[in-house]
Amino acid sequence: MIPSIRHLGHAGFVVEHAGLRILIDPWFHPAFLEAWFPYPDNRDLLPEVVAGRYDYLYISHTHEDHFDRRLLAQLSRDVTVLVPRYRTKSLSRSLAALGFGQQVLLGHREEHRLGPDSTATMLLDTSHKEDSGLLLDLGGYRFLDLNDCNTPMSELPGDVDLLAAQYSGAMWYPNAYDYPAEMMAAKTAAVRSDLLDTLARKVKLTGARAYLPSAGPACFLDPELDRFNDRDATIFPHWEDVAPVFAAVCPETRVVRTAPGDLVAAPAPPGRWFTDPAGYLADYRERRCADWEAYHEGEPAPVTAEEVEAHFARLQRLNRPLLADYRRDLRLETGGTAWGLTLGGLAAQVELEDEPVDPAYVIRIPPRALRAVLDGRAGWEEALLSMRLSLHRDPDVFDLTMLSLLRYGHQPAQTRQLVRERAGPVETIERDGLRLQRYCPHAGEDLSHAEITGGVVECPRHHWKWDTTTGACVSGGALSLHIEPAERPSA
Ligand code: FES
Structure with a gap:
C-alpha cells in the first residue's frame, strides 16, 4: 500500500x-x-x-x-x-x-x-x-x-x-x-x-x-x-x-x-x-x-560598548579551544556607531575602539537586530539568516573560525567538535594515486565522491578546491587538505 x-x-x-x-x-x-x-x-x-x-x-x-x-x-x-x-x-x-x-x-x-x-x-x-x-x-x-x-x-x-x-x-x-x-x-x-x-x-x-x-x-x-x-x-x-x-x-x-x-x-x-x-x-x-x-515595533534600547564587550568576551571564554592561534579584527557597525574588536589571542580582551581599525571582517547590523542578539532573543545564526545584516570581508575568503564562533559559539559542544575534526586523527582514502583526508575540512563531506582532475581535488558539496600537490586550498576557503602520493617513492 x-x-x-x-x-x-x-x-x-x-x-x-x-x-x-x-x-x-x-x-x-x-x-x-x-x-x-x-x-x-x-x-x-x-x-x-x-x-x-x-x-x-x-x-x-x-x-x-x-x-x-x-x-x-x-x-x-x-x-x-x-x-x-x-x-x-x-x-x-x-x-x-x-x-x-x-x-x-x-x-x-x-x-x-x-x-x-x-x-x-x-x-x-x-x-x-x-x-x-x-x-x-x-x-x-x-x-x-x-x-x-x-x-x-x-x-x-x-x-x-x-x-x-x-x-x-x-x-x-x-x-x-x-x-x-x-x-x-x-x-x-x-x-x-x-x-x-x-x-x-x-x-x-x-x-x-x-x-x-x-x-x-x-x-x-x-x-x-x-x-x-x-x-x-x-x-x-x-x-x-x-x-x-x-x-x-x-x-x-x-x-x-x-x-x-x-x-x-x-x-x-x-x-x-x-x-x-x-x-x-x-x-x-x-x-x-x-x-x-512586529519586528519594527517599539524603539530598541541603545546598545552600549560595555554590552558588546561583555557579549564577545563571553563568546570567547566559552570557545577558547576554537580560538587558539587565532586572531582577527572585526568591525561591528550599528546605527552610526562602529566598534573595532580583536577576536582571538585566547585570553585577549575584546577591545572597543573609537577609531575603527582596518578590519578583515565588517558586520553592519541594525540596532534592532543587535539588541535581539545581545538580549539572547536571537543568535548570530538567526541574525545572519534574517538577511537584515550586511557583510564585508577582505580578503574575500571564508573564515570558518569566525563564522563558527558566531554561529555555534553559544553552544560550545559544536565548536569543540570542530576543533576535534581539525586535530584529527585524519582518516584517509586512496584515489587516483593519492592518499587524501577522507572528510572535507569545511563541513565533513566524504571526499570519496570528490572530483579529481587537472591537479585539483574538488569537494562535491560546496565545491572547495585543493591543489593535489600541496593540499593548499585554491578556492572556497583557507583550510588545507591532508594529501600525499599514495605510494611514496622509496628513499
Ligand atoms: S563540505 Fe566540502 S566544501 Fe563544504
Whole structure:
C-alpha cells in the first residue's frame, strides 16, 4: 500500500500509513527576526494541522523554519517525537521545555520501528553541524526527507521511492555581502550551480525514482528585504528556473511539483505551480503585515560598548579551544556607531575602539537586530539568516573560525567538535594515486565522491578546491587538505 504523503509547504509533511500519522517539520510563522515566510503561503492549513492527532512528530533541527515554536506550542503533547541525537541536546531540551516529553532519540543511522511494517531511520550531518534527515520505510515504500541536511554522500540510503530535498539556498552567502554587482552575479550563479550539482548527486546516489522540491525557498515580506525575492539575482530561485537543468542531468527522475496541501499522489496540475504571479507577494505581504511589522515595533534600547564587550568576551571564554592561534579584527557597525574588536589571542580582551581599525571582517547590523542578539532573543545564526545584516570581508575568503564562533559559539559542544575534526586523527582514502583526508575540512563531506582532475581535488558539496600537490586550498576557503602520493617513492 502506498502511503499518503501530504506536503504542507517548505519542509513540512503529514505522512499516513496503516493507521500511523507522522507530522514532519511543520512551519507556518515567520522565522529569523520575522524575515522569512513560507512560500507559497500555507497559513490556511494551520487550523487542521493544529487540530490533527499524530502518532509521531519529527523536527529535523533547530532552525526556525523547521522548529516553529508558535506552532509547536499549539500541538497536542500526546505524541512521540523522533529527535536527532545531537551533541548539544538543544533540540531535545527545547522540545521538552515545550512539554514534548515522549522522545525517541536517534543517532546517525539508528532505526526506530514505527509499526508492524514501518521504520524510521535517522540520518545526521556527521560534521560539527547539527542537521538531520529521516528515511521512512512504510510497507516497503521509502520516503527520504533530506530537507536541507547534508548527510555525507557515502552514507545516503539507496532504493528511494521519493526524495524531498532542497534545491535553493538557505544561507546569507553571497547575497548579504556587499560585492560589486558583477561579482555578486558571478558568485550567485556559482552557488546556484553548486546547489543543483549537489542535488543531482543526491538523486543519483539514492536512486530516487521521484523528487519533490522542498525546504525552500522562503520569501521575504518585510519591504526592507524585498530585494531578496528577486528569483534571478539571488540564491532563492523558483523550481521552474532550474527545472530544465535538472531534467537534463536527472532525466529518469520524476519531479513532483506540489503546492501547500497537495498530496504527493495528486500534485498540483501544471500551471498551478507558483512563479510569483503578479500581485501575489504584495497580497501576501498585506495579509501578514502584523507578523513582519512586529519586528519594527517599539524603539530598541541603545546598545552600549560595555554590552558588546561583555557579549564577545563571553563568546570567547566559552570557545577558547576554537580560538587558539587565532586572531582577527572585526568591525561591528550599528546605527552610526562602529566598534573595532580583536577576536582571538585566547585570553585577549575584546577591545572597543573609537577609531575603527582596518578590519578583515565588517558586520553592519541594525540596532534592532543587535539588541535581539545581545538580549539572547536571537543568535548570530538567526541574525545572519534574517538577511537584515550586511557583510564585508577582505580578503574575500571564508573564515570558518569566525563564522563558527558566531554561529555555534553559544553552544560550545559544536565548536569543540570542530576543533576535534581539525586535530584529527585524519582518516584517509586512496584515489587516483593519492592518499587524501577522507572528510572535507569545511563541513565533513566524504571526499570519496570528490572530483579529481587537472591537479585539483574538488569537494562535491560546496565545491572547495585543493591543489593535489600541496593540499593548499585554491578556492572556497583557507583550510588545507591532508594529501600525499599514495605510494611514496622509496628513499
Ligand atoms: S563540505 Fe563544504 S566544501 Fe566540502
